[in-house]
Amino acid sequence: xxxxxxxxxxxxxxxxxxxxxxxxxxxxxxxxxxxxxxxxxxxxxxxxxxxxxxxxxxxxxxxxxxxxxxxxxxxxxxxxxxxxxxxxxxxxxxxxxxxxxxxxxxxxxxxxxxxxxxxxxxxxxxxxxxxxxxxxxxxxxxxxxxxxxxxxxxxxxxxxxxxxxxxxxxxxxxxxxxxxxxxxxxxxxxxxxxxxxxxxxxxxxxxxxxxxxxxxxxxxxxxxxxxxxxxxxxxxxxxxxxxxxxxxxxxxxxxxxxxxxxxxxxxxxxxxxxxxxxxxxxxxxx
Numbered sequence: 001x002x003x004x005x006x007x008x009x010x011x012x013x014x015x016x017x018x019x020x021x022x023x024x025x026x027x028x029x030x031x032x033x034x035x036x037x038x039x040x041x042x043x044x045x046x047x048x049x050x051x052x053x054x055x056x057x058x059x060x061x062x063x064x065x066x067x068x069x070x071x072x073x074x075x076x077x078x079x080x081x082x083x084x085x086x087x088x089x090x091x092x093x094x095x096x097x098x099x100x101x102x103x104x105x106x107x108x109x110x111x112x113x114x115x116x117x118x119x120x121x122x123x124x125x126x127x128x129x130x131x132x133x134x135x136x137x138x139x140x141x142x143x144x145x146x147x148x149x150x151x152x153x154x155x156x157x158x159x160x161x162x163x164x165x166x167x168x169x170x171x172x173x174x175x176x177x178x179x180x181x182x183x184x185x186x187x188x189x190x191x192x193x194x195x196x197x198x199x200x201x202x203x204x205x206x207x208x209x210x211x212x213x214x215x216x217x218x219x220x221x222x223x224x225x226x227x228x229x230x231x232x233x234x235x236x237x238x239x240x241x242x243x244x245x246x247x248x249x250x251x252x253x254x255x256x257x258x259x260x261x262x263x264x265x266x267x268x269x270x271x272x273x274x275x276x277x278x279x280x281x282x283x284x285x286x
Contacts, residue, residue, distance in 0.1 A: 001029060001190060001192070002025075002026075002029040002031045002124045002125070002190050002191065003031055003032065003123075003124060004031055004032045004033070004034055004122065004123040004124060005022050005025060005026050005031050005032070005033050005034070005123055005124065005125060005126075005127060006033075006034045006036060006116075006119055006120050006122060006123035006125070006126045006127070006155075007019050007021075007022035007033060007034070007035055007036065007126070007127040007128070008036050008037075008038065008112070008116045008119075008126070008127075008128045008129075008149075009035060009036070009037055009088055009089075009092060010037065010038070010088075010112070010129075011037075011084060011085070011088045012129065012131075013162060014129030014130060014131045014160075014161075014162055015128070015129040016092075016129075017129060017160055017161070017162045017163060017164045018127050018128050018129040018158075018160040019035065019092055019095075019096075019127075020164040021127055021158060021160045021164060021167075021281060022127040022158075023095070023096050023099065023101050024164075024166050024167075025127075025158075025191075025194075026096075026101050027099065027100070027101060028194045029190075029191060029192070029194065031124070032101075032102045032103065032104065033096055033101055033102070033103045033104075034103070034104045034105075034106065034119070034122060034123055035089055035092050035093065035096075035103055035104070035105045035106070036105075036106045036107075036108070036115070036116060036119045037085040037088055037089055037105075037106070037107050037108075038108055038109070038110060038111075038112040038115045038116060039078070039081050039082060039085055039107070039108070039109040039110075040109075040110075040111070040112055041109050041110050041111060042111070043077065043081065044074060044077055044078040044081065044109065082107070085107050086107065089105040089107060090105075092105075093105055106119060112145050112149075113145045113148035113149050113152065114152070116128065116149050116153070117149055117152040117153045117154070120149075120153045120154060120155045120157070121154055121155065123155060124155065124156075124190060125155050125156040125157065125158060125186075125190070125283075126149070126153055126155055126156070126157045126158070127157075127158045127160060128146060128149055128157065128158070128159060128160070129146070129159075129160055129161075129162075130146060130159050130160060130161040130162075130275070130276075130278075131144075131146065131161075144276075146159060146275060147272065147275055147276070150256070150271075150275060150284050150286065153286055154286070155286070156183075156186055156283060156284060156285045156286055157283075157284050157286065158281055158282070158283045158284075159275050159278075159281065159282045159283075159284065160281040161278065161279055161280065161281065165250060166250070167195070167250035167251035167280075167281060168195060168196045168197075168250050169195060169196055169197050169198075169199065169247070169248060169249050169250050169251075170187070170195045170197070170198045170199065170249065170250070170251050170252070170253055171199045171201060171240070171243065171244045171247060171249035171251070171252050171253070171280075172184070172187070172198055172199065172200050172201065172252075172253040172254075173201045173202075173203060173236060173240050173252070173253075173254060173270075174200055174201065174202055174213075174216065175202065175203075175236075177255060178255070179254075179255025179256055179285070180254075180255045181255075182255055182285045183253050183254060183255040183283075183284075183285035184216065184219070184253075186285045187253055187283070187285070188219065188220065188223050188225060189223075192223070192225075193223070193224050193225050193226065195225075195226075195251075196226065197226050197227065197228060198220070198225055198226065198227040198228075199227070199228050199230065199243075199247050199249060200213070200216070200217075200220075200227050200228065200229045200230070201230055201231075201232065201239075201240070201243055202229075202230075202231045202232075203231075203232050203233070203234060203235070203236045203239045203240070203243075204231065204232075204233055205233070205234075205235070213229060217229065230243070230247075236270045237269065237270050237273050240252065240270065240274065241274075241277070241278065241279070244278075244280055249280060250280060250281075251280055251281045251282075251283060252274060252278060252280050252281070252282045252283070253282075253283045253285070254270065254271050254274060254282060254283070254284055254285070255271070255284075255285050256271055256284050256285065256286045271284055
């Protein structure tokens with residue numbers, strides 16, 4: 001079962017929605033919530049300019065000569081951000097404890113993706129916003145902080161959009177892959193029957209046969225999971241959002257890797273698409 005849920009906040013509406021999801025799930029499974037605020041060191045380090053790179057933690061650094069007149073400015077920036085972070089943590093702790101959820105708080109400086117992945121080790125899964133404080137900047141390429149966290153996290157990650165709504169019905173696209181098996185095991189063993197219903201979906205191409213579900217259905221029956229099985233034809237990346245809307249799902253469960261782990265390079269294309277675009281929270285079992 002779940003003992004501790006880790007959630008990352010940065011004061012943005014997206015991250016605070018993720019915090020609400022963490023508190024909601026913690027209440028259902030009787031877990032503690034660890035709230036982590038990461039002060040992005042790229043805002044406070046002097047004198048460093050970060051150039052473009054594929055992953056946040058791989059940014060190249062170009063040093064420029066220190067300007068004494070800027071030292072005080074950056075010290076004030078660090079002080080102001082730290083004060084803002086402390087206020088955010090205090091408010092979140094108060095909000096959680098008001099509804100009976102025990103919390104702990106962590107304030108660190110560094111690159112958010114790396115720090116959050118590191119802090120995730122202390123919990124059973126990590127909850128983050130689909131977008132952060134720079135949500136107004138559209139990102140169409142791989143390499144956002146959120147996707148970097150999913151790639152590097154040692155624990156499952158719940159990626160949450162806005163607005164918050166308490167999830168009751170789960171959609172689980174299942175393809176029989178090791179990643180899907182891992183997702184199923186985590187969901188059943190860690191979260192149990194907290195959903196009103198699990199909609200087990202298999203999406204096949206026109207010439208493919210549907211995956212046999214006898215063992216999986218037996219597993220769900222053994223653990224008392226209420227489920228419904230449906231089969232659709234089409235491309236998963238297109239069908240999953242459509243079926244989620246049709247079935248009134250509130251959350252989507254996926255494995256990080258599909259059937260072609262090496263080809264998909266650490267994170268499958270369906271997972272990547274859902275993380276970026278889904279209007280529902282996506283729980284990625286890594």
